[in-house]
Amino acid sequence: MAVRLLCYEVADLCLGKPPLRSLSASATVADALAALKSSDDNYISVWSCDHSSKRNNNNNNNQECLCVGKLCMVDIICYLCRDENLMSPSLALNSPLSVLLSNVKALVRHVEPSSSLLEAIDLILQGAQNLVVPIKSNITINSKRKQLQKSSSITPTIHNGQEFCWLTQEDVIRFLLSSIGLFSPIPTLSIDALGIITHEFAFVDYHSPASSAIGLISRALTDQTSVAVVDEGGILIGEISPFTLSCCDETVGPAIMTLSAGDLMAYIDCGGPPEDMVRVVEERLKERNLEGMLEELYNVNSNSSSEDEELLSPTTTLSRPGRYSRSTSSSARMVRRAEAIVCHPWSSLVAVMIQAIAHRLNYVWVIEEDCSLVGIVTFANMLEVFRENLECMV
Known part of the structure; x- marks a missing residue:
């Protein structure tokens, strides 16, 4: 009886999934930061596209549009915590997205809707985190163009008239559970x-500096x-989870650089960081002559909030330092x-x-x-x- 599962295709697992929101590979880290804050998704897809007229005349248009990776807030936080970026976070945010894209190949893979369930599982076991799947678009190109004009940093992934969604490990596990x-x-x-x-x-270790876990956090994300x-x-005792950090904002970076692993858990827990712990972070930054790091990040946070106000959903607000809130549907x-x-x-x-x-x-x-x-x-x-x-x- 279980042999009927072999008849299912990737398209069957993608029913009802929304189209991806995308960011151009030519964008900056600051663009990625703004895009993540204006989306209910923890991840944003990054695309490299060649829409030159000569290439668009062939029969394989979509082959020139490739999802080359995915990014989340954890990528940005870990990047800002690098030694070379501590003194000037604002300068680091102007860097190209290439500094964030993982060196690990095949984290995202394009597949056809007709690919089998077995093929999808095999790709995941080979290291793919997200399978990029073409989907039918019910929205006209003109309406999409209006949306593109409204948002310059984050856009629906419509490439030569084609939209995409992605399939995750969780999607496959849910399907098998059914x-x-x-x-x-x-x-x-x-x-x-x-x-x-x-x-x-x-x-x-609970008492170890949280900064000693930065490399481990990056690996855990991968x-x-x-x-x-x-x-x-x-x-x-607990955990420092990329899932949790992806719900924080860039101002959690100073906490990672100054607190112990145990204190960081309390800092990123529900409700935002305690005020006394925020003061501890500020004092320790001053001791290390890094007080400018926190000030720069708060300014970036404030500017990002005002510039992207129109893009934020009604349920999206910026809260106390170290955390930003979005629709709870994502968690x-x-x-x-x-x-x-x-x-x-x-x-x-x-x-x-x-x-x-x-x-x-x-x-x-x-x-x-x-x-x-x-x-x-x-x-x-x-x-x-x-x-x-x-x-x-x-």
């Missing part, structure tokens, strides 16, 4: 028995995981943002799938009864199990 009974008894087995617990993971915060006994986490989502080695595969999906995460931490950290389970780990079972049906 037919989970077809894989019985695999979903009821424990994640330990299935051997899908990854025992190598990024972690930082791997779609997180950085665990543990005590000296290996007990999981379904019902816990404090620095609190890690956990399971146990004996948890079933289907239980962990539901847990991750419910919190809009691509991973779940695995702990023992005493809260000692064992490892992490990711969507990629889960997809390996389903791929092996689908292989038997081919």
Whole structure:
């Protein structure tokens, strides 16, 4: 019966998905910052297009429009925390987007709507985070052009009359969960028995400087995981998650450079940073002669807010330093943002799938009864199990 899953195509998983919003590869970091703040999405797609008249006369127009990457607020925050950018964040923001695009190849891959479910899973297991899929457009070119005139930095991805959406690991996992009974008894087995617990993971000590985790945060963003915060006994205290940081603004950079990992968790938790912690950050920046960094970022934040006021949705407002709020539809986490989502080695595969999906995460931490950290389970780990079972049906 499960063989019917092999008949599904990528287009079936894209039904109802909205068209991507895009940014030109020729834009600046500041453009990306403004685009992210004016969108309800945590990520923005970056495109390289050649619309020269000669190329547009051939039969493969869309081949000249390629999604070359994706960006989120974490990319900008980590970039601003580089030593060479600490003294002059405003200058760093004028850099081209190429400084942010990941060196890791194939994080985004173009696929045809007719591609099979198996092909999509294979690409994800090869390292693709997002599959870019052409979709039919119900909006005319003229109406799109009006929108392009309204927004110069962020636009719908309409290329030679073609719109695109993208497919994520979460989309595929949700689709498989809807037919989970077809894989019985695999979903009821424990994640330990299935051997899908990854025992190598990024972690930082609770009392360590948060700045020591910048490289780990960047890697976690690429791997779609997180950085665990543990005590000296290996007990999981919380996490510094790219998911959480993507909901902050660029002014969280100074906090990363001055606070401990434990204090940073409190700084980025729900509701924005405590006022006393904001003062601590300011004092420590002065001690390091970096007070200009915070002032510049606040000015950038203020200017960005006024310039993009027309682009912001009615539910979008700028809040206290270190955080900006958007429509809550982009996040379904019902816990404090620095609190890690956990399971146990004996948890079933289907239980962990539901847990991750419910919190809009691509991973779940695995702990023992005493809260000692064992490892992490990711969507990629889960997809390996389903791929092996689908292989038997081919």
